[in-house]
Each structure stands twice: as C-alpha cells, then as structure tokens.
Amino acid sequence: MDTGEVFPLPAAEMEARIKAGLEQRGFVVLKSPLAMGMTALKAQKGEETLRFILAPRSALATQVQASGAAGGRTGEAYLRDIMGRQRLPATEGFADRGPAASDGSSNLAIPNPILARIESVVCVTAVLKERTVQFSGFVVDKSGLILCTAHDLKQIQAMNAVFYDGGRMEARIVRMDPRRDLVLLQVPARLDAYIPLTGGRNLVGMGERLFTVGCPENLNGTVYSGFVNGPPRRVKDLPLWQVNMEVLPGSSGSPVFDVEGNLIGMVKGRLRGTDSVGFLIPVETMIAFLKENQRR
Template identity: 30%
Template sequence: MVSCALLSGVMVPSHRAWAQGEAGTEAPAATGPMTTAQEAGAARAAHEAAMMPGFAALTDRLLPAVVNISVSSVIHADEHQPEGPDGSAPAGPQSSPFPPGSPLEKFFHDYLHHRHEDGKPERQVQALGSGFIIDPSGVVVTNNHVIENAQQVSVTLSDGTEYPARIVGRDSKEDLAVLQVTADRPLPSVPLGRSDEARIGDWVLAIGNPFGLSGTVTAGIISSRKRNVDHGLYDDFIQTDAAINHGNSGGPLFNLKGEVIGINTLIYGGSGGDSIGIGFAIPADDARGIIAQLRQRGYVRRGWLGVRYQDVTRTMAEDLSFHKEGDSMGKMWGTGAIVAEVMKDGPAQKAGLQVGDILTALNGQPVTGQTLPRLVAGHEPEEHVRFTLWRRGAYQVVDFTLGKNPEEKDPLPSDTHPPEHAVKTLHDLGLKLGVIDQTARTQYELSDSQRGVLVLRVFDGSPAASRMMAEGNVILQVGEQEVNTPDALQHALDRARELKRTDILLLVQDKEGLRWVPLPLGVTP
C-alpha cells in the first residue's frame, strides 16, 4: 500500500507551470553560473516536461460522470460460471486475484461477495463494474457483460450517492448496455466524441473502478486502432496502454477534450488477468448508433446483406488484376470483400450482386472483409445504402435496401402486453400471473436464463399479500414440480386439490433470493 501512495503522489508539471518558471515567477533560484552544456540540458528538460500534459483539472471535471455499477445475482452452487471477457475466472467467492493473505484479499472478498450458508443450494453474488452518464436525466452506459444475468443493479456516483438502476436495453453482440437511474436532480454527464478522429499516439484517460477501488484514473496513449481480437463478429477495438483491470469494464476512455472515445471492455493480462498495458475499448463511433437504438427500443436491429464473402488478399488481387480505384497506372492492388455466395431472395440478390464481385466501399467508406459485417450492422433493416464494387475489371455503384437476417429474431414483441392466454388470475391465492418474455426481463431486470412464472399483481388482503409476495416475484416450483407458465402452475394447484391438500408450497424468487412460501388453498381474497 505504501508504494501505491508513492505512485499517487507523483506530480507531472503542466505547460503553464513551466512557462511561469521560464518567466522567473516560480523558477528555482540558481545556485551558480551554469555551463553551456548544463544550460542546454536544462532547456531540453524544460521543453520535454512542458510537452507532458497535466490531467488534474480534466479529471476534476470528468470524475463526477463516471459511476460504479454494482450487480447482484443468484447462482446455484453447481452452476458453471463462464470465463470473463478477459479470459479470467469469474468473480466468484474463490476467484480473488490477490495473493493469499495480502491486504487487498480481504477487501476483495468482503466488498464483492456475500458469504453463503453451508448447504444452501444457491448463493447471492455481487460484482462490480464501471459506467458513465451520457444524459443528465440519468442515462448510463456500460458493458453488457457487467449486468448480464443480474437480478439487481445499482449505480453509485463519485460523491457516494447510490441509485437503483433499471436496465433499458442491452446488446450482447457489441457488448453494450444502457441503464436508467431516477434522481431528484440533473446528474453530471459526459459527451460521446468522434473516435474515428483519434490517432495512434494520442493521449487518453481511463476512469473506472478496478477491483472496486472507485474513481481510479489511469493515463496512456492510443496504441493501435481497428484491432480484431476474435471477441466477436464486429471487432474494431481501440487498443490502449492506459492501465485497465477487473472492474474497469464499461468505463469510459477519454480524449483530452473530455469526450468519451471508447468504452473499456477487454484486457490482455498475465497471471490473474493483471494489466500489462494492453487494453481494448469499443470505439464511440461504433457505439453511438447501438446506444441510440437501446435507448429507443431496448434492443438492436442490424442490417443484413445476404452474402458470404472473404477478405481480398494481395495474391487474390494480383490474380484478378484488381487495382485500387483511381490508380490510373495500375500499380496499387485493391482491397475489399469478395463475394463467395449470394443468398437466394436476399437483399444482395435483389440488387443484382454476383459471385466474384468485390465490395470496396459502403456509402463512401472503404470496406474490407474484416470491416464489412460491422459497417453493414451499423445500418438498420430497410435502410437504403450505396455500395461501390469492382466487377470484371471496372468499378460501378449499386444501390441496396438492406434486409433483416432471417436467423435473428427481435427480442421484444411489437405488442408489449402478453397475450391473454399467457395471463392467469388466481383469485383464491390473490395472484395475477404471466409468462417471462423479453419485455418482462427488461422491466423486472430478470436474467436471460431466468425461468418460472412471473407475478404481475398481488391483490390487497389476499393470502399472497399476507406472505409478502409482490409484483416482479418469480414462482419457480409448486412443491417439487417446476413451473414455467401460468397454465402449468394452475395444473399443479388443481392436482393438489385432487389430493385433498389444504395448502400449497411455492418456491419464490424475489430481490433477496429464493424462499419457500406456504399458501392456503381454497381461500377467497
């Protein structure tokens, strides 16, 4: 811990401070005449220091808009936990990244985890991530993997104020999520910048909550652009050497204007996933459209071309005599995505695309086999786009109307109300029940894997109300029988009545976890 304090005490002089020193107002007093070499060395040191930015004022402005995201979920003891996005073990009770007995190990377990009772088939697990506010009304952006499978989500501001958060929408393919908190005042926010304007070598700041240590600021540069690390179909990461660790996920990567140019998502690390200066962020220009769709409808609709394609290699370009557009001398080989198959009745076939065509640009933006999926997905179905392509020795332009991938289904129905057959009212218990659809998962913050029957309403004065059941609870079992629909639950109750039982035992999941709830049968509320 001493070394941390020493590191945090390092000060980097700003350009203004050195300018004052040069003017004689704050420069150290000379101890004697300097030689020519000493003068040259001092001048060089002053120039180098003057070129280094100071981040204190910028940090003061940005910190209030960066939040700590706390997620709690219930997992079963025998449930397999997948690896984290950085390849590390999940943040379970036995996954502390710190050496045994170290000062931070106890902090890690006490702060991030709830201990569970021996023999209990499930446990409550907490994890932390980062996020940032993009609208004073309380709109928060983070990674999808931060809030995935969460039963409860809360957001803590830099001043310690904590708010419950509602999941507005999430997208697993781009690994983004949007939350909403309700505050009694406008909240500090930060804007999304233009990541396409960022250059390799530009200074950046990463702010987040590594290992639960809130308000941590690290600085670095953009190490590379357009990185594909096989994380997904739409890889286009910004690589940075700003230190990013567990808990930074979902946090912002800022440029020196104070704009978010990336969302910190992945790290390459050594043992335990520790930062070694290779982190990856989703570019803001890729995220902007996704965030807008999540805010608008809670899910993302992506355009579909209806082709199979390959990246054009140099050898392929030579064999096809494929030259770069505008190269009148024919000395520069072209780049693009070559069509290997045109799917029947797809948008590409309707537009006249042919096998062997090489797509080189979409709405004027250069295309390769690597970038084509991301660029097409950045447009919605039914949107009109224009492709530049190379066909049999000549360039031409073709207009497309993008379609919707038939293999992808909208996670939300057009009608947010469940069909009547999916809703059932049990007057004797005082419950109105429904199915768990995607609308319910978003509204009640249920995980994608949640199963059971959803409680839509509890009537006042009913047996269910007397047992503290509430809207948003989920009934998993009637006795030892699992139920997933209101009809299945009704059938289990009818069976209990046939057996002349006077009460029924329900396994109910609420915000606190699982509990058994006994209810009398045959009582009218």
C-alpha cells in the same frame, strides 16, 4: 504529476490541512483516491467547485495541483492562502520520478478537462444468482441514463449505481446488447453531470495519449493514462481500439478521453494474462447502440 506546487508535508498531513482550510472557508470537501497513491479533493460551495490533486513526492513532501474557481478566485489562490509561504520549488526535496511507467500508468499531470469528467463516472455493482460483480459506467443523459459494458450480466437479482459523491441508487436495465457488449441503465433521478456522446471522436492517432476514469477494484474516480498502441481490429465484426493502459478488475465500462476531454471510447477489457494491454469500444459503436434505443 509534472505541474503544481510542492510542500514540505507528508501527504496525509497535507490533505488534512487543505481540507480544514477549505471547510473554514465554507466549502464542502469530498475525497477520492486516484492512481499511483494520489488523492483528489473536491471542494463545493453552491454551484462553484475547486479541485486539488495531491501526489506524494517523498515521505516528507507532497505536490498539489489546484484547479477551478470560486468567488472570483482560482484554486491556486485558495491553496496559497491556506498554505502561506510553506512551499518548495517543484524540483526540490525529492528525486525525479522520470518518464511514465511502462505498464501504461502515468505520472503526467491530469488535464483539467479530465478532472471535469470525474463526477459523471459511476461504480456499478450487480448481484447475480451466484456472485456479485463490480464494473464501471458513465452518465450519458440528465434523465439518469448510464452506459456500461454488458458482459457478466446474467441472472441479475439487484443492481446499484454509486456516484462520485458517495450517493447510491438502484439501477434497472433499459436495454442490453451482448453482441456489442453494451447495456443502458436507468436510475430514478435527474443528474447534472453527464458525458454527451455527440462530442466524441471516432478517429485517434497511433501513440496518442489517452486517459480513463473509472472504478477499478471499486475505487471511484481513479484515473489512468495510456496510449493507442495498435490499429483498430475487428472482433465478431465490431471495431476495437488497442491501447497500452492499465486495466484492472472493475475497469470495464470506464470512459476513455483524449487530453482535451473528448470521449474516445469505453474500456471493454484486457488481453488475458496482462493488465496493461486493453481494448476499447469506440464511441461510434456506443452512438449506434443509443440511437437504436431512441427508436424503440
């Protein structure tokens, strides 16, 4: 992260201190792991939410980025109250990490519009006849509709969706399109957090910075950053964006956003033999798929 305050405490101790301070102030605190050893803390009190991203900067220093507001006060104000004067200048106490790693991960601060999307992302586990597969998806409607990739979904015996807060629900297939590699799932509940496809972008620029939020290796809320590194290509007469972005097992189905939180596409997969050359299903393909479902 390039923004936030640095405190002279190890990451585990910093996390415990913030969590205890927030709970003393009446918040319910949830923890999620992020990329590159970072941790996200979400503090909820009623309808108000604070978010804290913790990044180790050395064995004895942790950088914290706070966002959100509650009770008329910002996340930064709560952080200052909890930590008092125990903080360092942002350039003190650790060696600079330098530019973003070449594998597509990033040490850039995670923009607040991306953090606001994390609760809409779902980890999906499907029990097949001979094995279990895990992938990602995201809520597209309050009625409990979830959009995911469709590959590997054959001879399904059971399917579950796990949400950011740890809640788990049985999911059923509403419609599947193997050609587009898309599947629409339904869970038996109304969901407040969702990502409308109507606000997405169909065009992105070469070199544009993107962020994906998903469940690689079953770690919900994991954020990776990358960029567009190739023109759109057509595979089986369908367009795909090529990106330089870390794509790990379980990443398929992760939503991808621009820096303002606009939906760009969904992770389809990676180039075989690499973990940093990925392909995205564009938002226009997802919209066409959902429109066809509405007409049925």
